[in-house]
């Protein structure tokens with residue numbers, strides 16, 4: 634089958650799929666055109682981007698300052714009552730890994746572009762440019778078993794490949810089960826001591842000459858989860874963080 638015929642064939646299959654399972658924009662609910670996924674063009678244009686990737690001292694960095702995280706960024710602002718929170722829900726709780734990869738790919742593109750822009754401007758500090766290792770925040774094994782995947786792994790893989798860094802999911806692990814808690818004070822006390830360092834993975838990183846770690850999670854709220862993970866890493870590593878969403 635030629636590429637033209639193949640394209641028509643794929644369109645027919647997609648339209649048949651849409652006939653039986655019509656797709657709707659996750660944010661506004663409008664019916665999507667054939668071949669369009671997750672967002673209608675208007676909602677895709679209106680994603681509340683943070684621009685943290687090129688903003689020194691941004692709100693994410695302020696939340697993580699005490700954790701010695703030097704640079705931090707998120708793709709978009711997340712409001713609990715706003716439509717864009719549905720993107721995270723769909724990815725995380727409904728297992729739409731394709732959506733997670735798409736959002737992570739967008740963030741990766743923004744971070745890589747910020748690195749290139751800094752390289753072109755003499756005297757500008759290249760944010761994220763020398764990250765050598767990307768580490769997802771681990772889920773407790775029981776939670777991962779129930780969910781079937783760790784959403785942070787999906788994001789971290791995309792970022793590692795875009796930044797030319799290695800993906801290292803075993804550097805830290807969860808120590809105990811932590812219940813989802815929303816109040817800031819509860820989260821802080823709940824997260825302290827939640828992670829332990831894997832010494833074997835650390836030796837492997839050191840022998841590979843790694844110096845700069847990017848910690849990755851799906852949503853940045855108070856910063857307590859990333860801070861707890863950062864607290865078990867040796868102080869001679871530089872730390873950065875990235876999340877898909879940032880709670881305003």
Ligand SMILES: [Zn+2]
Pocket residue numbers: 658659660661662663672673674675676677
């Ligand atoms: Zn829409």
